[in-house]
Every structure is written in structure tokens, then in C-alpha cells.
Amino acid sequence: MNHFGFTINKDNTIDYDNNDRSLANEVLSHEPSLYRCIQCGSCAGTCTAGSFTDYNFRKMHLLMRRGEIQHLRLAVEKCILCGKCQLICPRGVNTRNVIRQIRIALDKMN
Amino acid sequence: MKFDPFVLPFTVGLTFMISVLLYQYFRWYLLLSAKEKTIVRTNLFTKRTFFGFREIFSESLFHKKIFAKNRLLGYMHMSLAFGWFLLIIVGHLETSAYFGKAFEAPYVPIFLRFFQNEATHQTAQFGYWFVMDTILLFILSGVFLAWYKRKKAKKFGLGRATKHAIGDRIALTVLWFIFPLRLLAESITSILYGGGSYLTFGLGSLMEGTIANEHTFYFSWWAYSISLGLFFIFLPFSRYMHIPTEIGLIMLRNWGLKTEKNKMSCISQFELHSCSSCGICLDTCQLTTDLNSCYSQAPYLYKSVRNANLTDAKLNDCLMCGRCELSCVVGISNNNLRQSIRNKVSNKTESNLNYLNDIKLQPINKADVIYFAGCMSHLTPGIKRAMESIFKAASVNFSHLDQYESVCCGRPMMLAGMTKQALPLINKNKDLIAQSGAKILVTSCPICYKVFKEDYNLDIEVVHHTTYLQNLIDSGKLRLQKSEMKVVYHDPCELGRGSGIYEAPRQVIKRVASLKKTDYEKEQALCCGGSLANTILTSSERNILANAALKKMTNDKIHTVVTACPLCKKTFASAQKEIAIKDIAEIVEMNLIPMKVIRTKSKKVPSELLLNNNI
């Protein structure tokens, strides 16, 4: 199964303890509502970009929180900030700010 | 040669200030585009320049607009501005009267009492002394009020006074000292060496033999000069930059320049620095009144830009609803400036929308009218369904631009400052619109409407569905009945203040329901809180804004609110259950009298059948 269009050439396991989760922590500190996410998938189901491409907000931030950020930049570039995800989220996660904070954190990393 | 070392702080300060100002204004001048330069050149020698001067008098000096807001506030600003202006002008007249020359060193009129014993002509002394003392008293009353305002802002019609950064605080303190120090210096001079009228001589008399002596005399002039010098030095780095800048702004505006929403142009810089942090806009901001959040509004944003300590939250915690623009006495276009700053910050943000080139959408049928529901409308399908029924009832040859999937109009990205990154969306939609061959683009979302109108550069007509409905009704294509419903209309920010459409929705509603008045209508309408421009608010904060707005609009008397925006509808509906929220298309559709037989559908909700059959 493709992740964001690329085949992963590593062990098929998330090595949680050795993954660097500092980017996720950075994003979470700026947008703590993300903690509430239960991965229901409403966001990805309604996503405008998600109906045209493999962009999936739910999966993207889940992998980020696990520390799997190899494909984060390529993914987050696809969001068009339409806001449907935020309007539908049953937990009240501020999804658009999560996107912005991911972009800011990625820029800081470079 | 009239000189004394004590004039140095003043002179150095003044020179410094003028240099910095010239430097800054030159840098901004460089921002003028060729087109803007042409506009200025064309209008330079027309009566617009006269209008500009007139406005400088009425606003920069007399502060007419502030007077309209609150007399005490207006008087305070006027006394300081106009008073100081008079002091300088009359001071110069006085100087040339005493010394017979048109021009003296610039510091002489300011420190005239010190130098006046060297005067060669003694023309109308008492007259001048009386006038100058009166002007000084006039200014001092303003200084007192300014100090008093920081304690009791409410008396001035303000909910609160603006919080100040350190540079502003120093400049403010120094400013407050200037005129009392002048009073002190002139009073001591008056009793020791003559000159002065009721105010300065009077005060001087009180100090005779005690405070007033040669040392304090000299010391007070030094103090006065230093306070002036310090003020000048701090002016370009504080909110008082607005004093000279506003003059430039008024002229540029009268010559026809306007701010843009995606660029910090020359006039944008002038506007940004013309904000005096007066604080009048703070009370109109719902973040202040409903959330007690007072850190990100325009005065604070501009202060942060000036002091180069802008944070992400400060820039993005704004509904961009436009309410503050209404109350700004300088007429600063806060939304344009904020969006331009966001543009600058997000300029390099990476975006990859190339996938839009390869997407497969449902085919767009050719039609006269193309209907764009917008992203949000997929979550409020009631609006889309109502529009379909209305189109059919009016026999309109229409097709959907986004029946099952929307390509976003692009405005949410642009509001976040990613203007050029949104281009692929715009191009894709323009392509699809062209495919339909339609002459009219109708959209039920004001956010999309605004971007279609302002940024898409379409050849075809673009209308919001409220205008379209009005046209259909006026041309007799729809037959409607008037229901008993009592409703209140909520002007969406993007449709009302954003696009100037206030009447069409009201005319439409009046045909089908009883439209009640509210205190928050048209330009004064409140924001629902759903704003895409604000990415910082939490969902519970948005609910607070929505509920506060609904309460103010309905006064707990009306139970249905009609709006013309799917985002407003969803935001209001998510925040509470008591008040029914309907889109204008929905209430029109509810009250259609069919012109021909159309497929009738059971409108009864299944559970309504259920409740009547309990056993």
C-alpha cells in the first residue's frame, strides 16, 4: 500500500521510542486541541484535496505524532485550507491551525 | 546670533526626527508602482490637492471624526493637535514681529520667551503674550484630559485605553511633560525677566522668591528642550509617527491611491503608520467585547510590525469581519493591511496543487447559468437543494459547477496570506466555468462571491444568490406566498461589509416572511464567529461569539434567523438549538407557489409520521 505515493523502504513497524517526535510536540504545543482527536476520519472523508489526491489529514497528523515525518512536507503542501474538516470535526479540533503550525514547524526545522 | 546651549537637545532631536522621517518616507516612496506614480502626477495639480489640505485641517487638526464619536475625546485630540499647531504658527508670527525678519533659527520661536529680551521690535507684545498664554492653556487642558483618559477611559466613550509598548510609553510620558515644562520655563522667565500674560505671569508670581531663581530658570529651559528633543527622537519609533504620516496619507488618498489586499504598497505603509492607537476600534471588536481578548486588534498588530515583534497568534487571531474599519477615524483599511502582512509572512510557504491538473470531475453541462455551491455548501445541502428547486421553478437553464465535489474557490488560502499559492485553484475553476459556456455565475456563498468578483477577472456576470433571487422575483419568474414567519436577517460579513450587498437579501425576505429590525443591521452587523480568516479561535470561543451575536440580534424575541452564507448557517446552528437558522434560498423555496407541475416530494420528515402513532 502506498503512503503518499512513495513506497517506504524501511521496516514495516513504527519504532516509537526511537522516533523523533519533537516536531509533533511543537505542533501540539501551539495547537493543543489536536490532542482530542479520536481518528474518526470525518476530516479526511470530507476533505476537498482528499477527493482529488492521496492527501489525508487524519493519517498525516497521526503519522506525525508517531514521529514518522518523512513525507509530512509533501503531504501538507496539498491542503487548500478550505476548512470543511474543521466544520465537521466532532471533537472540535482546530484543524486549519494544525496545518499552519505544521508548515511553520517544518520551516523552522530547515 | 541667538543661541544658547540648551537649544541643542531640541535642535538635535528635531534634526534627527526629520532625517529619520525623510529616510522612511523615501523608502516608502520607492514602493510606488509606475501606475501609482502616474495617478499621483495626474492629480497633483488638481483641486484634489486642495481637498487634501482641507482634510488635513479638518481631521489632523480638528479631528472632526473623533468629535462625532465622543465630544470629550474629540476635544482632547484637537486641543493637543490644533493647539500645538497654533503655538508653532503664532510663535513664528511673534518671532518675525519681534525681530523683523521672516526667518530665524528654528529654535527661536519655540524658546521665544528666553530670547525675547534681544528683540529689536516690540510690536503688540501684550496681545501676543495673551494669545500665546491662551493657546498654552488650551493645550494643557488637553494634556490633563489625556492623563485622565488613561484612568477613566469610559468618560471618553472608550471601553478601555490601548496598552502601550515601551517605546510608546516613553514617548507618551515625554509628551505629557513638554507643555507643563514650557509653562514652568515661561512662568519663571516671566517673573524674572518679564513677558507673559495671565497664565505665565500668574504662575510666575506664585513662584516668586521661592522656586523662581536664575538656576531654576535655566534648568527649566533645559528641561523643556530635552523633553522636546526626546520626543522627537522617539517619535519615529512610536505611535506618534502618526502625526506626520497621517498628513502624507491624507494627501496620497486624495490623489487617488488605495491600499491593496496582497501587497504592502507605499500607501499601505502610510496607513499602517498613521494608526495613532487611539483605541476607538477596540470596542467594536467582538473579540474584545465577547471574549475579553484584546491583543491582536489593528493597533496592536501595527505596533508589533513597527517594533518587529509580530507573533503568529497576533497576526492570525482576527475575524477580519471589518467592524473595526467602520469606526476608524483615520480610515485605515485594516483588512487589506492585515492580509498584506499575512501575504508577506506566507510568501514562501510551500504549496503543491499540481494535482488539480489531473483530476477527473463530473462533466460540466453547458448552460446559461452556472451554479457554484462552494465547499461549505456540501455540509449544508439544504441550501443547494433549495437552489435547485428554485432554478427548476423559474425554468432556468442551469448546471452545477460542483455538484458532488468542489474545487475550492481559493479565498480561504488567500485570507491566510497565500495568494499566489491559490492561483492553481483559480485557474482550475476558471477552466471549468469556461467549459460550461455560461453567461452568469451564481454562487450561494459570499466568501466565494467576493473572490470571484475581485480576483477571478471573469468575463461573465457574477452574482450572489440573493441578488439572483431578487432578479428572478422582480422579473416575475418566481411566484411566492408570504408566510407568517417572523425573522431577523443576519448580514454575512463577506456579503455585507465585504461586498456592499445589503438590500437585495432584504427585498427577497420581505416577499416571503415578516422581516424584523435589529440593532445590528447592515454595516453594523455582527460576525457569526465562523470566520475562516481567524485560525486561532477555539471552537468554544466561536460558540460564544455566535451565541452572543444571536442574542443581540434577536433580543430573545425572534426565533428564526435568516442568513445568506453557508458558513454563518453552520456556525450558528452548531452553537445552539433554540433559534432556527435558515438560508434565504431555503425560505424562498419553502414559499414557492409552483408555476408548473414539478416532482412533488414528501417534505414530512419520517419521525413526524412516527410521533402521531404512539400505540
Next chain:
Amino acid sequence: MKETEKHILIVGAGPAGIEAAEHLSDLGYQISIVEKDEAIGGKLNNWHQLFPDHRPAKEVLSHLVNKLPKNVKFYLNSTVTKTIKEENLFNVEINGKTKIQCDSILLTVGFDVFDARIKEEYGYGIYDNVVTSADLEHIFNQNNKILTTQGKIPKKIAFINCVGSRDEKVGNLYCSSVCCVTGVKQAIEAKQMAPDAEVFMFYMDIRMYGRFYEDLYLEAQEKYHVQFIRGRLSEVAELQDGSLLLKADDTLAGCPIKVHADLVVLLIGFVPAASCNSLSKMLNIECAKDGFFAPCDVHIDRNSTGTEGIYMAGACTGPKNLEASLADARSAALKIHYHLVHGKATNLINELS
């Protein structure tokens, strides 16, 4: 143990009210029941079969109703309009005119179902073949078949979990507890009635918390091949032919999924009864932030209210299944009995503190 002098007023003649009435009457009290509808039995009247064993709802209803003694006085089509407490007695006004006096009041006003029109993106009230679980029970009762609103047998049926529950966007953060098992039960029934149909369930979680519930889940998968898709439904769209297009994220597969359906069933949750708010103001009892009556103590005493002499039981104290409502009613009956025998409430809290 005859206490024929004391009179208890029960507000709400649903299962909890009836069960409490029966036990209290047995203990010798005079019972009056006020019911807003024209018939007793509450929501139990509307259901077709109950979980976990598909037992006909009417069976349980008639059992409850038949147990009721004849001397219970009913006020149907009635609501309580005023209450004044005078020492240990309550002067209650019904329908603005009838006045009665009682020694204790038991609130069993039950619940309402979530109005699915609020969840506009699912199209209830907009598209024809979107119904609620409550509607489906009605359809089952009417026809003993599963039918679309056009009267046809559907080929693809989708059940949608958590409609109106666990959803900040409709103001209901709580879980309504019984919708999952209701959905699985209905999915099984649907397959029984339309064996050739494909049945889907779109869920965030499958909460089969009660006894024998998990067996239903297994049965649904193994025997009836119900397809469980873990993804909360995002949108429903209606196609030209009247069929429905569902959009969700198949979270376990890791990508969005689109499915067509002929019938969409929204598993709606509980909302507090409309009268909870007005009763709480009238009787000065607290509602918790979810809108249901607040418990006196979550573990030890869920039947007492803040006002001595007024008790509560059943769904008005929070979403619960039928057997829990009945158990709650019995518990309240016992508390009321203690109160009236000893002249005071048990007040365990004060004893503990």
C-alpha cells in the same frame, strides 16, 4: 405495611414510571401518574424488537402495563404546570387547573431522540431515503419488511453511528450508549428481511457494553456478513436516480471511501426530554452540563435530587437501555419508600462526610 395515606406523584408514564408505579403501589402507596402523551408506555411503544435477543417490544410493554394495579390514577395529555412545597407536602398543579397534593414526586420524564435535521450534511429531511433508527423501527412495525420510502426493498443499506452523540458540532458531547447495539440489531434485522442486501455500518467505535451484546456483533459479522467500516460518515449526496452517495474515510484502510446506498439509517442518540429544562427550573433541581438531570452522587445515589422528596429515575438521568431504566425505577421506588417510612431521605452523603 399499609401506608394508604401517603400519595406519590410520578411524572412520565414510560417504562421507568410504570415500573416504579407498580412497585410503589405494591408497597401500599397511592400513585398518580402524569403523562404528556395520550397513551402510556413512552418510547417503548415505538420499538419493533429489543436487543439483545430480538424480543418483541410489545411483549415487554404489555407485561409492564398488565402488572399495573387498577387503582393507579392516570392524567393523560397532561403536564405539571406548578409545584409548591409546603413542609413535607407538595401542592402540584396539572394542566393549569387540576390541583393535587402528594408526599413525594418521582420524575421519569424519559428522553427525546436527536433531531437528525440538525446534522444537515447527512441530508435527513432533504433526501428521501435517509431515515433514523427510530423511523426504521416504525417501518419494521408497519410492514414487517425493510423498505425504502418508495416502498422498494433496498439492495444496499448503510447504518451510520453516533448521529447526534459524541459530536461537539451539535452540542452533545456524551455517548448515548445504546445506539451501537441498536444499529447492530437493526443491521441483523435488515439482513433477515432482505437477505440479498449488502449492509454496511460506518462507525467510530462499536460499543457493545452490555451482556450478550458482543454476541450480536459477532453474529452480525459471521452470520449476516454486515460490513463494518471504521470511519465516521462525512457527507451524503443524492444522485439523479435517488440513490445516495456516502463519503467517509476508511481509517483502517487508510484512504477515503465512497459507497452508494439505497437506504441510509442514522443511529440517532438521546437528548434530554424537552421538559427537563422547565422541570429543573420549576423544582429547583440541577441539570448536568449534558442537559440530563444531575445525579446526587454518581456511584451511591442516582435517584435523589437536590430537593428532599423529589426523586428521579430512568432515561431522564442519562442515556441508558431498557433494563437499566427498569432497575433505576426500582431503586428509586425503594428510596422513596425509605423516605416516606422514616420521614427523611437516606442522605448517605451526609453520613459519609
